[in-house]
Structure formats: C-alpha cells, structure tokens
Amino acid sequence: MSKPYQIIPISECGEQLVAITSDICRIAPHPYMALGAPYGDRSPFFIRQGILEKLQKSQAYLQTLRPNWQIAVFDAYRPIPVQQFMVDYSFTQLAESKGLSIENLTKEQKESLMMEVIKFWAIPSDDPKTPPPHSTGAAIDVTLYRAPSQGEDSIQEINMGSPIDEISDRSLPDYFADSLDIKEREFHRDRQLLNQVMTHSGFQRHPNEWWHFSYGDQLWAWISNENSAMYGGVK
Incomplete structure (x- = not known):
C-alpha cells in the first residue's frame, strides 16, 4: 500500500514546529480532538516555521482578491498515533x-x-523514510471563510461542494469543473481560488483532496519534480 511519493529521499532541514499565529483563522473545536484522537500534549495547530510564513503570504494574497475572505485551517500537525486513529x-x-x-x-x-x-x-508509518505528510508539519488542510454580512453574527464557511475528509469522488479538486449547474460551478470557482492563493506562495495541492496543501514534504517534492524533500517526520 505504498504511495509513489514515498520513494523521494528526505534531507531534513531541522526547522522547528511553531504555533499557527492568531492572524490565521483556526477551526474550533478541532475536529479530530473532538473525536478523542490521542494528541497528548501536542497541538494540531502547529506547523514548520517556513510553512507558517507561506500561509501568511497566501492569506495576504487572498485579501487582495477577496478582502472579506480568509483562509481557515482545519488541521495541521498530526502525530503518528493520531494518523492511525483517524x-x-x-x-x-x-x-x-x-x-x-x-x-x-x-x-x-x-x-x-x-x-x-x-x-x-496517508499510511500511518513510523518509518522515518516514509512519514505521513501531516506528521512532518509541512501539510495543512484548509478551507475558506468570509466575514459576516449584515444580519450575520459570525464568520461564514464557504461551501466548497463537499466536506473536508469525505471519502468520495466529490473530494477530487476538479470534480465540479464540467458541471452545468450554477451552484456546482461556484464550488469549482472557489476551489480554484483556494488553489490559486495557496500555490501563490509555493504550496502544492494533493491530487485527490481540494483542501490539502503542502510544501517541502515528499508529496510536494513528487508533484514538483524535486529530487528530495526538506521536511521529514516530527515526533
């Protein structure tokens, strides 16, 4: 059950995990913690320093396109026991x-x-040569929110056509690309917007998931035709 990107070698750069800062929206309660996933004393809202900087760059770019919209983090760092649990x-x-x-x-x-x-x-592997992307601190699951309109009390999640983590073809990034339905074309438009702002700072999108983006891990290296990854597993 190995994945093609797992053959990419890792040259760990040693960058630290850091907390996602308050200028980035984080979805709460955290969905996996609410299920009882075994995080222990680790937080799901941690990422590598370079990933945080790229996320902030993407957020700033989104603001130039949609001033009232923001990137919202659904999930980030994921220890191996959490990966197995999920x-x-x-x-x-x-x-x-x-x-x-x-x-x-x-x-x-x-x-x-x-x-x-x-x-x-991803397969919950303890092998340092094949870490799950989220266990490297280099992968994040994100969606889009917008500021409240008149009569609304809180920020509103943008409907992207399927929920994060849905195991179906609807999760494929271009699932709605050829739809003639007006609403479904809006789903595709907003998925394209999310991809645009994330790739603006160097992230690559998972081939099967509209919400998953990473930089510097094996999946990113495989998609980008890089010879090696810079982020390995973090325990």
Whole structure:
C-alpha cells in the first residue's frame, strides 16, 4: 500500500514546529480532538516555521482578491498515533456507510475498504523514510471563510461542494469543473481560488483532496519534480 511519493529521499532541514499565529483563522473545536484522537500534549495547530510564513503570504494574497475572505485551517500537525486513529475511524465510518459490520468483514472487503481509505489518508508509518505528510508539519488542510454580512453574527464557511475528509469522488479538486449547474460551478470557482492563493506562495495541492496543501514534504517534492524533500517526520 505504498504511495509513489514515498520513494523521494528526505534531507531534513531541522526547522522547528511553531504555533499557527492568531492572524490565521483556526477551526474550533478541532475536529479530530473532538473525536478523542490521542494528541497528548501536542497541538494540531502547529506547523514548520517556513510553512507558517507561506500561509501568511497566501492569506495576504487572498485579501487582495477577496478582502472579506480568509483562509481557515482545519488541521495541521498530526502525530503518528493520531494518523492511525483517524485511519481506523475512517475505515469504520466507511464500512458502516456501506451497511457492513466491522466484525464480519471478509478479507476482500477489508482490502477494498482500505484501498478507498488510503486514497485520502496517508499510511500511518513510523518509518522515518516514509512519514505521513501531516506528521512532518509541512501539510495543512484548509478551507475558506468570509466575514459576516449584515444580519450575520459570525464568520461564514464557504461551501466548497463537499466536506473536508469525505471519502468520495466529490473530494477530487476538479470534480465540479464540467458541471452545468450554477451552484456546482461556484464550488469549482472557489476551489480554484483556494488553489490559486495557496500555490501563490509555493504550496502544492494533493491530487485527490481540494483542501490539502503542502510544501517541502515528499508529496510536494513528487508533484514538483524535486529530487528530495526538506521536511521529514516530527515526533
């Protein structure tokens, strides 16, 4: 179940994890913490220093295009135990959505379900040569929010056409690209906007996820045709 980007070597730069600053919107309560994911004393709202600087650059660029909009961080740093927890949780949820009992799955059913899960979730590997992207502090899951309009009390999440982490083709970045439906074309437009502002500062988008962006990890290096990654796993 290895992924093609995992063959990219890592030349760790040694940059520290830092807290995402208050000028960047963070979605609360944090969704995985609310499920009971085992973060211990680690915060999901940490990233490498260089990633924070690029995120701030992307936010500033968004403000020039949509002054009342902002990037909102759904998830960032993810320890390996959290990655395992979420893979297991997603596997169970997917099985239940198909009316399958976890206790009675056949080998073929387990393999089929896991193939669907790892299309969107990285393998929770402890091998320093193959860290999950989020465990490097170089990957972030983001969406868009806008300032409240008249009559609204709080900032509003932009509808991107599917929720973050949905295991379906709707999560593919260009899923709505050819739609003739006006609303679905708005979904595609806003996904393109998010991609535009994130790639402006050097991030690359996950091929299967409209919300996932990274810089400097193995996935980024693979997409960018770089010879090596600069960010490895952080425990």
